[in-house]
Amino acid sequence: SQELEQSPQSLIVQEGKNLTINCTSSKTLYGLYWYKQKYGEGLIFLMMLQKGGEEKSHEKITAKLDEKKQQSSLHITASQPSHAGIYLCGAVSTGNTGKLIFGQGTTLQVKP
Amino acid sequence: EPEVTQTPSHQVTQMGQEVILRCVPISNHLYFYWYRQILGQKVEFLVSFYNNEISEKSEIFDDQFSVERPDGSNFTLKIRSTKLEDSAMYFCASSKVRGTPTNTGELFFGEGSRLTVL
Known part of the structure; x- marks a missing residue:
């Protein structure tokens, strides 16, 4: 079965610094979702990448999908305390029901 | 902006009790999870649901769990005897289209509903 591994597991950065979170799949990765979650709360949809090489941006967050590496990266530029939270990647699993499998999450703290 | 709503936000129950968690998916969506x-x-x-039937369930989703779409708007998860x-x-x-590995629909x-079993 497909597994998603996120790295790093946790990250503490100074406000204003850039950072990157990676999500690597054990199988071919065609499409990928990124969500943000505050601890114990709901999932906020950030971005969906569908094609290899695709790159999307929303405010200061950019995500890319590298099909060959079976990996997606999420990059935050000039981090702010509002970026703090848990970032989750999810991929549509094989099979035709549309279920997602998720990585274990990356916890981000941004120090003012 | 349309959103998926869930009730209750938090439920505390005693072990062995039945619990029903409710969801109102986005109105024109067809696939529910x-x-x-x-x-x-x-x-x-746990489970995916389309056209009034379960399309896939995980091994977590055993006989204690059931799902239902009793009307055109609600989608419920029932746990018969909580542990x-x-x-x-x-x-x-919920999503409008069924996501596949090569055609990913927005989900x-x-x-969330937080369930605490005592």
């Missing part, structure tokens, strides 16, 4: 997240752990798939290990956040999700999640 339940996921759960034990605190501090991964989000796990301590059912304590988790339960997320409902929207609700805020």
Whole structure:
């Protein structure tokens, strides 16, 4: 079965610094979702990448999908305390029901 | 902006009691899902539902669990006899299209229902 591994597991950065979170799949990765979650709360949809090489941006967050590496990266530029939270990647699993499998999450703290 | 809504936001129940978690998916969506997240752990798939029937379920989704779409708007998850290990956040999700590995549709999640079993 497909597994998603996120790295790093946790990250503490100074406000204003850039950072990157990676999500690597054990199988071919065609499409990928990124969500943000505050601890114990709901999932906020950030971005969906569908094609290899695709790159999307929303405010200061950019995500890319590298099909060959079976990996997606999420990059935050000039981090702010509002970026703090848990970032989750999810991929549509094989099979035709549309279920997602998720990585274990990356916890981000941004120090003012 | 349309959203998936879930009730209750938090429910505390005694072991062995029945619990029903409710979800109102986005109105023109056709594919519905339940996921759960034990605190501090991964989000796990429970069940997918389309055209009034279960299309896939995980091994977590045993006979104690059931889903129903009793009318055109609600989508419910029932746990017949709760166990301590059912304590988790339960997320409902919906999408307009069925995502496949090569054609990913947007999947929207609700805020979750936290279930605490004592």
